[in-house]
Amino acid sequence: MSNALHRDELLPLDNSAIIYPPTVARFNTHTFRLSMDLTIPVYPHRLLTALEHIIERFPYFSVSLHRGFYWYYFLPHTAPLKVYPETPYPCAYMHRKKGAHGYLFKVQYTEHRIAIEIFHALTDGTGGLIFLKSLVAEYLRLSGYQVAPDDQIFLPHSLPHPEEKEDSFERFYKPLKSVFGSETAAFHMKADDELTDDIQVISARIAIADLKRLSTSHQVTITEYLVAELIDALQRIQEKEIPALRRRSPIRISVPVNIRKVFGSQSLRNFTLFIVVGIDVRLGHYDFHEILNQVMHQMRSEVNAKTLSRQVARNVAGRRHPVIRYAPLVFKNPFMKLLSDHYGDAIYSSTISNIGNVHLPDGMKEVVQRLDFYLSPSKTNKVSWAAIGTNGYLSLNCTSIFAHKTDFEQEFLTALVAKGIAVEVSTNRNGTER
Amino acid sequence: MAYCVRCGVKLESGATVCPLCNTQVMAPQDVIGKPGEPLFPSQPEAALRPRAPRLDKNRKGIIELIIAFMAIAVITLTITAFALDGSFVPWIPIGSVILGGAYLLIALFIRITYVKIVSWYALLTALLVVMIDLNNGKLSWSIPIILSLVLFYLTAVLPWALPKHQRKAGWIIGIVSVACYFIALDGLLTGAIDWSISIAIPTYAVVLLSLSFLILRIHYGRPSVTDIVLSIILSACWGVVAGDFFHLRSMGSNRLLSWSASVAIVAFCLLIFLTLNVSVRRVRNYFNNRVT
Numbered sequence: 001m002s003n004a005l006h007r008d009e010l011l012p013l014d015n016s017a018i019i020y021p022p023t024v025a026r027f028n029t030h031t032f033r034l035s036m037d038l039t040i041p042v043y044p045h046r047l048l049t050a051l052e053h054i055i056e057r058f059p060y061f062s063v064s065l066h067r068g069f070y071w072y073y074f075l076p077h078t079a080p081l082k083v084y085p086e087t088p089y090p091c092a093y094m095h096r097k098k099g100a101h102g103y104l105f106k107v108q109y110t111e112h113r114i115a116i117e118i119f120h121a122l123t124d125g126t127g128g129l130i131f132l133k134s135l136v137a138e139y140l141r142l143s144g145y146q147v148a149p150d151d152q153i154f155l156p157h158s159l160p161h162p163e164e165k166e167d168s169f170e171r172f173y174k175p176l177k178s179v180f181g182s183e184t185a186a187f188h189m190k191a192d193d194e195l196t197d198d199i200q201v202i203s204a205r206i207a208i209a210d211l212k213r214l215s216t217s218h219q220v221t222i223t224e225y226l227v228a229e230l231i232d233a234l235q236r237i238q239e240k241e242i243p244a245l246r247r248r249s250p251i252r253i254s255v256p257v258n259i260r261k262v263f264g265s266q267s268l269r270n271f272t273l274f275i276v277v278g279i280d281v282r283l284g285h286y287d288f289h290e291i292l293n294q295v296m297h298q299m300r301s302e303v304n305a306k307t308l309s310r311q312v313a314r315n316v317a318g319r320r321h322p323v324i325r326y327a328p329l330v331f332k333n334p335f336m337k338l339l340s341d342h343y344g345d346a347i348y349s350s351t352i353s354n355i356g357n358v359h360l361p362d363g364m365k366e367v368v369q370r371l372d373f374y375l376s377p378s379k380t381n382k383v384s385w386a387a388i389g390t391n392g393y394l395s396l397n398c399t400s401i402f403a404h405k406t407d408f409e410q411e412f413l414t415a416l417v418a419k420g421i422a423v424e425v426s427t428n429r430n431g432t433e434r
Numbered sequence: 435m436a437y438c439v440r441c442g443v444k445l446e447s448g449a450t451v452c453p454l455c456n457t458q459v460m461a462p463q464d465v466i467g468k469p470g471e472p473l474f475p476s477q478p479e480a481a482l483r484p485r486a487p488r489l490d491k492n493r494k495g496i497i498e499l500i501i502a503f504m505a506i507a508v509i510t511l512t513i514t515a516f517a518l519d520g521s522f523v524p525w526i527p528i529g530s531v532i533l534g535g536a537y538l539l540i541a542l543f544i545r546i547t548y549v550k551i552v553s554w555y556a557l558l559t560a561l562l563v564v565m566i567d568l569n570n571g572k573l574s575w576s577i578p579i580i581l582s583l584v585l586f587y588l589t590a591v592l593p594w595a596l597p598k599h600q601r602k603a604g605w606i607i608g609i610v611s612v613a614c615y616f617i618a619l620d621g622l623l624t625g626a627i628d629w630s631i632s633i634a635i636p637t638y639a640v641v642l643l644s645l646s647f648l649i650l651r652i653h654y655g656r657p658s659v660t661d662i663v664l665s666i667i668l669s670a671c672w673g674v675v676a677g678d679f680f681h682l683r684s685m686g687s688n689r690l691l692s693w694s695a696s697v698a699i700v701a702f703c704l705l706i707f708l709t710l711n712v713s714v715r716r717v718r719n720y721f722n723n724r725v726t
Contacts, residue, residue, distance in 0.1 A: 025491035088474040092484040099484065110475050197486035202453055203473055204443075331502050337495030372473075379490050410441060410454040417442035424435075424444040427453035428474035 011063060011074035015169035015315040016270045017121040021065060021072045021096070022333040023340050027195060027379035027401050032125060032386070033090040034132045035108075035115035037370040040143060042109045048083045050138040051107050053156040055081060058131055060165040060269065061122060064102040069328055072121075077102050086110045088428045089198040091376035091399060094119050107135065114139060115372075120270070125355050125373065126258050127268040129388075130154065133364075140367060147363035161266050168265040173316040174309050183347040186278065187238050187249040188380060193405035195382070201374065202409045204396040205424040206416070208357060208389050214419060218289075220296050223354045223387075226396075227253050227299070228292040230385065231279055233411035234349050235291075238281060245282065252278030254348040255299065262305050273311045275302040276348050345380035350408070352385040360390055370395060377401050383408045436461045446473070489543075497542050504535040529565045533558055549595045556583050556591070578622060585615045612638060632684040633677065640676035644669035661711065664704055671701035 013021070020030045055062050063074035079101045086108040093099070094117065100106040104119040105128075114136055118128045134154045137147045147153065154160075208222075215225035234251045242248050254274045265271055277298040279286050286294070301307070318324060324332065353375050360368055372395045373388035383400045398409045406429075413423050436445050436459045438452035445452060448469030450459045459466055489497070508528050515524040540554045560583050567576035588611040593604030613635050620630035648665040651657050657665070678694035691698055 023491055024487070025494050026487045026489055028491050029486075086475050087484070088477060093486045094484070112471065201474065330498070330505075334495045334498035334502060337491050337498065340491070379492075406454050413443055413454060414441045422444060423442075424446065425453055426446040426449075426473040429453055 009076060011060065011076075011165070012167070013072055013074065013121055014167035014267075014269045014271075015319055016272065018071060018319060019336060019340055019344075020119070020121040022329075022336040024093070025337070025379070026197065027377075027382075029091055029093045029199075029376045030120040031091045031094055031117055031376050032120060032128065033115055033117045033372070033374040034125070034128050034388070035086075035113050035372045036132060036136050036368050037113050037372075038136070038367050039112070039369055040140075040367055041111060042114055042139075044083050044109055046142050047107065047109055047114060047135075047139055048081060050135055050142055051081050051083060054131075054135050054138045054154075057134065057154045057156050057158060057160060058268070059160065061103075061105060061131060063104065063122075065096040065104060065119075065121065067329060070326065070332075071329060079103070081107075083107045083109055086113060086115050090115075090201060090374040091117065091199050093197070105131075112369075123268055124258070124270045124272040125256070125353060125386075126260065126272070127270070129355060129358065130268060133358075133360075136368070137361075137364060140364060145363050145367065148361040150359070150361040150364075152359075153361065153364075163266040164268045166265075166267050167269060168260075168263065168267040168271045169312055169316050171265070172263045172309070172312050174313060175317070176310060176313040183252075183276070185249060185346045186252040186349045187234060187242075187281070188346075188349060189234075189237060189382065189405075189408060190241050191382065194403040195379075195401045196403040197401075199374070199376065200400045200402065201428045202398045202400075202406065202413075203372065203426045204398070204413055204416075205370075205426075206394045206396060206421055208392055208394050210421045211394060214421065218292055220292060222394075223255065223352075223356075224296050224299055225292070226352060226354065226385075226387065227255060227277060228288065228295045229412055229415055230350060230352060231277075231291050231295065232286075232288050233408060233415060235279070235281055235286065236411055237407055239285070245284075248281045250278055250280045250282070252276050252348040254351045256351070256353045257303055257308075259308055262303065262308060273308055274351075275299060277302075278348070341380050345378050348381065350381050350383055350385065351375065352387065354387040355389075356387075357389040357394075365391065372397060374399050436466050446470070493542055497539060500535055500538050500542075504531055507531045526566060526569055530562070533562045533565070549591055552591050553587070553595070556587050559583060578619060581615060581618055581622070585611055609642065629684070633680045636680045637673055637676040641669055641673040644672045655712075661708065664708055668701055668704045668708065671697050671704065675701060 024030055059076070060074075062077055064077035064079075066073055066075055081103070082101055084100075084106055094104065094106065096102075096104070096119075099119075104122040106117040108115040108117060114132070116128060116132045116135070118131075123131070130152045133150070133152050137150075137153045138156060140147050211222050211225065215222050218225065220228070230253050231251050234253075238248055238251065254276050256272045256274050258271070259265070259273050260267065260271050263271075275298075277295050279291055279294055353373070355373055358371055368390065370393065371388045371390045373386040374397050375384045375386040377384040377399050379401070382402055383398060385396065385398050387394055387396045389395065398412075400406075400409070413425065417423055435447050436449070437443065438445060438455065438457055438459070440457045441452055441454045443452065443454060445459065447467035450466060451457070452459070487494075508531055511524040511527050511531070515522050536558055537555065540558070541551065544550050544554070560580050563576040563579050564573065567573050589608035593601050593608055596604045616630040616634040616638065617627060620626075620628055620634070645666075648657075648662065648669065651665070652662070675691065675694045675698045678691055678697075682689055682692060
């Protein structure tokens with residue numbers, strides 16, 4: 001039996017995805033890249049075969065994006081699949097029709113790497129990782145390897161669970177009153193450098209054991225520790241850029257949280273919420289322990305089903321509001337563009353998305369050398385961080401639209417070095433000789 | 435593999451510069467190591483590079499909002515025209531909405547430079563004037579306005595639109611176009627070539643002559659701001675006096691000047707003051723052994 005969606009089956013965008021298509025613009029690509037480095041060579045024709053096999057299992061990814069009268073929507077897409085040579089600049093703009101033959105993901109390869117670049121309206125990091133793991137597992141199977149079963153590896157001919165294509169926001173929505181609040185604008189680094197469309201990356205490779213030791217000594221998780229270091233780095237930058245205390249703004253970091261486990265969902269579409277944690281530097285300088293304390297308490301108090309329900313309600317209630325629901329898309333689009341910063345990017349200073357330590361099954365962990373995750377930055381938050389780990393190492397990738405400025409990356413990574421963490425860096429920035 | 439002496443980070447094998455601080459690695463080649471397989475592939479060919487959108491989010495939002503409001507206005511006007519059954523002709527309001535929107539959209543679409551924005555706005559103004567004038571079925575009062583806009587373009591925009599080495603030609607076109615403008619306006623208003631030849635062009639020539647002295651002074655000397663301002667006032671005075679003089683000649687009068695006699699006195703005083711100012715400074719510099 002074919003898993004494909006019916007030819008005319010219209011798939012609405014999930015509640016957190018509706019903001020992405022209208023707000024795509026220069027410097028706001030809303031894409032992310034996940035990649036696996038292999039010890040074996042990657043042959044494009046074999047990769048294409050693996051993709052053709054595996055896409056059957058992910059019918060909700062085999063779609064194209066269309067403009068409706070009220071909303072954007074997905075329709076099943078059957079154009080021939082293609083694999084592309086990897087580009088040096090990740091998270092590039094993906095035109096919804098011409099970008100990847102109408103698909104909203106792009107499978108890329110180099111000699112030893114399989115990467116996937118996905119438009120965020122399709123899925124989040126967890127969905128993307130499951131797709132990539134399944135694709136690589138199929139590629140390895142075609143190359144003669146035996147990959148042990150894994151929860152996050154879907155076999156080509158298995159049947160998709162009905163929950164996989166659901167919009168879990170709708171299922172877990174509880175109507176609440178006054179869910180729309182707004183925060184003050186957060187600190188954003190001065191745009192005193194040329195901006196570029198080519199996403200500039202500084203990739204740091206860190207031993208997970210070192211980070212674990214350091215974070216455990218402070219009784220916090222690795223994510224909490226990294227968030228605290230980012231806030232501290234931004235505090236130092238703000239003190240340099242804005243000497244007057246009364247002119248400073250709060251520093252906040254947005255941390256996407258995979259809420260599938262919290263709510264018990266198996267959806268492979270977007271089911272992530274953002275926790276915004278930070279410090280109000282107008283109250284004075286925070287030392288690192290104060291920051292760590294703030295981050296730990298704010299994050300732990302936010303990640304529970306009840307508090308997260310509020311954000312779920314906000315996402316869904318916005319879409320269900322009659323004025324928004326029945327306004328034609330041509331009128332909704334400009335307002336979404338102009339107001340999205342006010343409710344999103346403007347209230348935090350940067351983002352860090354940590355997928356965590358990825359378990360690879362036997363047969364795969366021997367072949368996969370490294371995993372990487374890149375998140376597109378935006379015009380307001382020009383620098384983003386994304387972390388993913390495997391085989392004992394964490395890849396911490398900083399993507400930026402600053403053509404030359406690396407103050408944030410330098411402040412953050414040198415702080416880790418100063419605390420005894422060995423950090424190895426690579427870059428795609430031009431002018432850095434290799 | 436080397437370490438950055440400033441940041442302390444470990445650099446990938448073969449890297450000779452720290453990507454964080456651009457510090458050069460000063461280490462033997464065996465420490466730096468040989469370049470391995472790069473984490474990022476080399477630059478793709480231009481054809482393979484994805485094209486980025488031209489406009490950022492806020493600018494796109496404002497453009498879409500303007501277009502949406504224009505669409506609402508046009509639809510409302512059209513419906514009103516149908517509802518009022520011919521007693522309301524919507525073309526001028528619709529055209530005005532479209533052109534009004536175009537004024538805003540152009541400022542958002544193009545990369546703003548003086549030449550581009552002024553050229554587009556001159557064109558849109560000409561279209562707006564023609565559209566309103568055509569309401570009567572023929573062009574009448576809009577022609578002198580369009581002529582003025584053309585003159586404005588030739589004198590105030592064209593010299594800057596041309597490449598630097600052709601800018602002098604632009605100035606000459608601008609100067610000649612003023613004279614042509616007088617003739618065209620004369621022809622339009624009187625149906626013959628009358629005051630333009632006898633009054634306007636000679637007066638214009640006097641003003642040009644006076645201004646050319648100022649330009650020469652600026653070119654060869656270093657006049658003070660006061661000198662420049664007074665010289666411009668002097669040129670204006672000469673213009674007024676010349677206008678009166680040539681007007682009397684065209685009337686066949688025997689009088690040298692009529693109402694502008696007092697202006698002529700001011701002009702002579704200014705001329706004497708400016709001449710003395712230049713001469714005294716030169717004499718003073720001569721006795722102070724200063725080169726001018």
